[in-house]
Amino acid sequence: MSAMTPRSAPRRARAPRRSGAALLAAATAALLLPAAPATAAPHRVDTSCRTRPEKGEPLPPDVPKEPLAERLGLASAWDLTEGQGVMVGVIDSGVDRTHPELRAAVDAGSEFVMVRSKKEFERQEPEPDADCEGHGTAVAGIIAASRGGETRIAGVAPRARIHPVRMVDGVDRSSPRALAAAIDDAVDAGSTVLNLSLALPVDRAEVRRAIARAVARDVVVVAAAGNEGLRGTKVYPAAYDGVIAVAAVGDDGTVMEESNSGDWVDLAAYGDGLVFPAAGGSGYRTDQGTSYAAPQVAGAAALLRSRFPDLSAAQIGERLTASADPLGGADDTRAGAGLVDPFAALTRLGPATSDAVRPKEGSGRVPLQALPREEPWLSRQAATAVLWSAGLLCAIAAALFGAPAIRRAAARGWRPGHPGVRTHRVNRHPDRAAAPHADTLARLTRRAEPGHHPTTPATARQPSALTTHRTG
Incomplete structure (x- = not known):
C-alpha cells in the first residue's frame, strides 16, 4: 500500500491592500453622506x-x-376611612394641582x-x-382636598387620589x-370612581x-343632574343606566329650584x-349648582x-341610596332617596355580596335593596311583662321618695309646667354644625357675569338654556 501524500494546508485569503488615498476618500464620502433623521418629538398642541x-x-x-x-358629619366617617x-x-x-x-x-x-385633522x-x-x-379644581377639592396641617378645607375623601382628564x-x-x-x-388609568359634573x-x-x-368594569359613575330647572326631562350622562344622578339642595335642606328632576335622580347633596x-x-371661592353636589x-x-x-359598584350605589337621609316633603323625583350621608353608608348593615337587584331598563336609578330585619331578643309577651314590672317599681319609688320632694318644691313656689323648662333637639350627627354665615360666603364669592366662562354658556343663573356642559 503506497503511503498517501499529505495535503498542504490551504492558504488564508489575503485581504487586498488599500492605498492611503483610497482610505481617505472613503472616509470623506462617509462624512458627506446625510445623517439619518432623528426621531422627532411629538407635536404638542398649545392649550395654555x-x-x-x-x-x-x-x-x-x-x-x-x-x-x-x-355639614356632612364626616368626622365620624374619617375615623373609619379617609378614602x-x-x-x-x-x-x-x-x-x-x-x-x-x-x-x-x-x-x-x-x-x-x-x-x-382626521x-x-x-x-x-x-x-x-x-x-x-x-x-374642575373646585370639583377635585370637594372630593379630595387634603386635611391636617395648615389646610382648612378638606374634601369628603381627603386621602383619595384624583386622576384629572381635562376637556380643553x-x-x-x-x-x-x-x-x-x-x-x-380615566378608567384605564385605574379610576374606580368617576365624577362627571357635566350635562348633555x-x-x-x-x-x-x-x-x-365603565359600569361593566365595576366603576362607580356619579353625574350631576344639571341646573336648568327641568321637570322630567332626561339629561345625560346622569340618566344612563348604572349612573348615580345627583340633585342639589340648599342650606335649608330643600331641593334647589334650578336642580333638574325626574325618576332618574338617585341622591341629593349640598x-x-x-x-x-x-x-x-x-385662594378659595364659592359657587352653587349640581356640579358641586355630585x-x-x-x-x-x-x-x-x-x-x-x-363591594361591587352596584352594591356601593345600594349602600349610598339605602342610607340617605330622606328630605321631608320632597318629591323623590327631585331628591331621589334623599341627602347623602357618608357615615351612615359606612356603618349601615346590609347585604355585602348580593348582585340580585339590577337597575330597571330605561332608568338611571340605582335600586334600593331591602335590608335584613333584625329579630328582637325578647318576645312580645316577655317585653310586656318586663315593662309592667318596671312601671310598678317606678310607681313604688315615686311614692316613697317623690312626695317629700314635691312638698319641698311647693314650699319654694314651684308649679308643674313652669316655662323655665327647656327642650333639646336631638341631632343624629352631634358634631354637624351650621353652614358658614351668608355674609362670610358673600365676601368669598365673586359672582361672574353671564358669559364669563367661554365654555360655560349656561349656569344655575341661566336656567333657560340646555346647551351647557357644566352643571355648576
Whole structure:
C-alpha cells in the first residue's frame, strides 16, 4: 500500500491592500453622506389659557375649619376611612394641582384637545396648573382636598387620589368621541370612581357606550343632574343606566329650584354655601349648582370603596341610596332617596355580596335593596311583662321618695309646667354644625357675569338654556 501524500494546508485569503488615498476618500464620502433623521418629538398642541381664572381669596378667620365635614358629619366617617387607596377620575376643565390643598392628591392626568385633522382630537399631558375656568379644581377639592396641617378645607375623601382628564375645548365644543375617549382614559388609568359634573341635552351613542364600558368594569359613575330647572326631562350622562344622578339642595335642606328632576335622580347633596380651592393660586371661592353636589357623592363612594374593597359598584350605589337621609316633603323625583350621608353608608348593615337587584331598563336609578330585619331578643309577651314590672317599681319609688320632694318644691313656689323648662333637639350627627354665615360666603364669592366662562354658556343663573356642559 503506497503511503498517501499529505495535503498542504490551504492558504488564508489575503485581504487586498488599500492605498492611503483610497482610505481617505472613503472616509470623506462617509462624512458627506446625510445623517439619518432623528426621531422627532411629538407635536404638542398649545392649550395654555387665554385668560387666567380668578385666584380666589384667603379664607376669613370666621369661616370654620372643614365646613363641609361639619355639614356632612364626616368626622365620624374619617375615623373609619379617609378614602386611601382609591382613585377618582374627574372629567372636567382640568385641575390646578399646584394648589396647596391638592398637591398631595392629584396625578398628572391627561387632556383632550380638538384638532383639525382626521384624528379629530389629541391626547396629551396637561400642564400642572391647567384649569382655565376653575371648575374642575373646585370639583377635585370637594372630593379630595387634603386635611391636617395648615389646610382648612378638606374634601369628603381627603386621602383619595384624583386622576384629572381635562376637556380643553369644553364638552359643548368637544366631539362625543373625544368625551368617550376621556371616560375610557380615566378608567384605564385605574379610576374606580368617576365624577362627571357635566350635562348633555341629548343621548350620544359614543358617550352611552363609554359609560356602559365603565359600569361593566365595576366603576362607580356619579353625574350631576344639571341646573336648568327641568321637570322630567332626561339629561345625560346622569340618566344612563348604572349612573348615580345627583340633585342639589340648599342650606335649608330643600331641593334647589334650578336642580333638574325626574325618576332618574338617585341622591341629593349640598349645592350651595360651599367653599373650595380656586385655581391659579392658593385662594378659595364659592359657587352653587349640581356640579358641586355630585363630587360629594363621588367622595362618599370613594370612602366606601376604601372601607369595603370587595363591594361591587352596584352594591356601593345600594349602600349610598339605602342610607340617605330622606328630605321631608320632597318629591323623590327631585331628591331621589334623599341627602347623602357618608357615615351612615359606612356603618349601615346590609347585604355585602348580593348582585340580585339590577337597575330597571330605561332608568338611571340605582335600586334600593331591602335590608335584613333584625329579630328582637325578647318576645312580645316577655317585653310586656318586663315593662309592667318596671312601671310598678317606678310607681313604688315615686311614692316613697317623690312626695317629700314635691312638698319641698311647693314650699319654694314651684308649679308643674313652669316655662323655665327647656327642650333639646336631638341631632343624629352631634358634631354637624351650621353652614358658614351668608355674609362670610358673600365676601368669598365673586359672582361672574353671564358669559364669563367661554365654555360655560349656561349656569344655575341661566336656567333657560340646555346647551351647557357644566352643571355648576
